[in-house]
Amino acid sequence: MAKRIDVSGLNAYYGSHKAIEDISMTVEPRSVTAFIGPSGCGKSTYLRTLNRMHEVTPGGRVDGKVLLDGDDLYGSGVDPVNVRRTIGMVFQRPNPFPTMSIYDNVAAGLRLNGSYKKSELSDVVEKSLRGANLWNEVKDRLNKPGSGLSGGQQQRLCIARAIAVEPQVLLMDEPCSALDPISTLAIEDLIGELKERFTIVIVTHNMQQAARVSDRTAFFNLSAVGQPGKLIELDDTERIFSNPSVQATEDYISGRFG
Amino acid sequence: MDIPTDTPPKPSPVRDSTPSTAEQKRNARGATRPGDRIFLGLSRGSGIALLAVMAAVAAFLAYRASVALSDNTGNFLTTFEWDPAGLSTDGKPYFGIAVLVFGTIVSSIIALVIAVPVAIGIALFISHYAPRKLATPISFVIDLLAAVPSIVYGLWGAIVVAPNLTGLYGWLDDYFGWTGIFSYEGGAPRSLMTVGILLAVMILPIITNVSREVFLQVPKMHEEAALALGATRWEVIRMSVLPFGRSGIISASMLGLGRALGETIAVATVLSPTFLIQASVLDYGGGTFAQNIASKFGEADEYGQDALIASGLVLFVITLLVNGAARLIIARRKEYSGANA
Numbered sequence: 001m002a003k004r005i006d007v008s009g010l011n012a013y014y015g016s017h018k019a020i021e022d023i024s025m026t027v028e029p030r031s032v033t034a035f036i037g038p039s040g041c042g043k044s045t046y047l048r049t050l051n052r053m054h055e056v057t058p059g060g061r062v063d064g065k066v067l068l069d070g071d072d073l074y075g076s077g078v079d080p081v082n083v084r085r086t087i088g089m090v091f092q093r094p095n096p097f098p099t100m101s102i103y104d105n106v107a108a109g110l111r112l113n114g115s116y117k118k119s120e121l122s123d124v125v126e127k128s129l130r131g132a133n134l135w136n137e138v139k140d141r142l143n144k145p146g147s148g149l150s151g152g153q154q155q156r157l158c159i160a161r162a163i164a165v166e167p168q169v170l171l172m173d174e175p176c177s178a179l180d181p182i183s184t185l186a187i188e189d190l191i192g193e194l195k196e197r198f199t200i201v202i203v204t205h206n207m208q209q210a211a212r213v214s215d216r217t218a219f220f221n222l223s224a225v226g227q228p229g230k231l232i233e234l235d236d237t238e239r240i241f242s243n244p245s246v247q248a249t250e251d252y253i254s255g256r257f258g
Numbered sequence: 259m260d261i262p263t264d265t266p267p268k269p270s271p272v273r274d275s276t277p278s279t280a281e282q283k284r285n286a287r288g289a290t291r292p293g294d295r296i297f298l299g300l301s302r303g304s305g306i307a308l309l310a311v312m313a314a315v316a317a318f319l320a321y322r323a324s325v326a327l328s329d330n331t332g333n334f335l336t337t338f339e340w341d342p343a344g345l346s347t348d349g350k351p352y353f354g355i356a357v358l359v360f361g362t363i364v365s366s367i368i369a370l371v372i373a374v375p376v377a378i379g380i381a382l383f384i385s386h387y388a389p390r391k392l393a394t395p396i397s398f399v400i401d402l403l404a405a406v407p408s409i410v411y412g413l414w415g416a417i418v419v420a421p422n423l424t425g426l427y428g429w430l431d432d433y434f435g436w437t438g439i440f441s442y443e444g445g446a447p448r449s450l451m452t453v454g455i456l457l458a459v460m461i462l463p464i465i466t467n468v469s470r471e472v473f474l475q476v477p478k479m480h481e482e483a484a485l486a487l488g489a490t491r492w493e494v495i496r497m498s499v500l501p502f503g504r505s506g507i508i509s510a511s512m513l514g515l516g517r518a519l520g521e522t523i524a525v526a527t528v529l530s531p532t533f534l535i536q537a538s539v540l541d542y543g544g545g546t547f548a549q550n551i552a553s554k555f556g557e558a559d560e561y562g563q564d565a566l567i568a569s570g571l572v573l574f575v576i577t578l579l580v581n582g583a584a585r586l587i588i589a590r591r592k593e594y595s596g597a598n599a
Contacts, residue, residue, distance in 0.1 A: 081488050081489070081490050085488030096483070108484075108497065
């Protein structure tokens, strides 16, 4: 289920602007890797290259290699639609389909994939909602629109929707930045449970959050505005937050930058 | 408030509040300064003037219509005849709108059935498929289509479109003639179907433009939600764009329907009217409210004009009902619309 990601020599562009430069890293299966760094350093862009969402942006372009258990996502003949079916994504702002019920939101991915039985479907919906710690709150109103839930519930609904298709990797782009502390805690607990089953990559601006939820932390930085972002270092979270090997990382983490 | 304070709450605010709230109220209505007062007067005056004009028009129409209806010897709703001068009934007015209701609704429905799918297709192409280089000129051409005067459409329909439809109508008759709706006897193809096709072209721009605007407003995050699940471009449109745009499409269609119901001169130019209801939409004949008024108003005496005004009132009511229905549909879908996301 969970797969390993090997990135090598990855560059991403917006038109002629290079957003990230020469990133190489390995993400182990069944682990949580956090991306931290200042705004504009390209960590979200980089995250979006991992499921080929970057190229959806007009002018978005990528070169380099992203291997998922050895298969290059950017190889010729690879359909980005299939890549996105195996690598799930949760966004900064909760984005359940507003016109769909809670049930249909969770079932949406399965229906896209086409092959399912009706009885199976409701099992998967229940399992995914339980997996996202949302089942008890919504089991009596599965046919109500997902947009009627609170922000934190909506985000967990989005996580349920993403894990319903049993992806190999789950990418999270600042999933808690629009949520209150209690909802944030709920999502962080959930991440701890989900890493038993999935490879998780999370972008966050909250360093305590990175320290709490992740096994490994990657620090990104850019030398100046307009310059491409780079990976500064990737190490065990404990080491990054106690004794990083690069001075820039320590400056950022301790609040002394520039 | 649990915060301990040194001073207990003063009783005086109660006394103070009366003048201050009154003042606030005045401020909220914006009538304390001369500029605000003038603007308030102007906007209120415009609002009242609009209502007054509407009321005057309605009263005039209703009065003239009631004069005509009181002398009508036919049943206004069911009579298949338009003879307000009573030429065939010894001078007794004999007229009804059954044929006009049928013709108006049938031709407008044909127009909608043809125009809505095409318009949605064009709007989606412009908003989600076409590269910008192509989208801009297409939008421009669509706008141009809306600027063509209806008499030009009428002439084009009568001279170019209608004569070229005999082949299509013959084919429809061969394969679908058994339904009755598509039977065709081979006369001049100046039928409700031809009118419907022409109206479809005429209402295409407004439906396309409104739909395109709605599709462009679909939040990126809804589209990305579908994309990230592994949706193809068509699936993104089905899961995110069309549901978000549904009420917009309905409004757009109703705007188009409103235009189709009321279209006058193009219909009058193309249609060969008869005062008959027939099953076939391909054979010439039938009539619409606006076409009937346009063709007969010039030669009508005062009583004949009153009769036509009565039919115009009915068209007005039908248009109101259509709009009301559209609003109901939109309101019912509100909980599920993208607006509250």
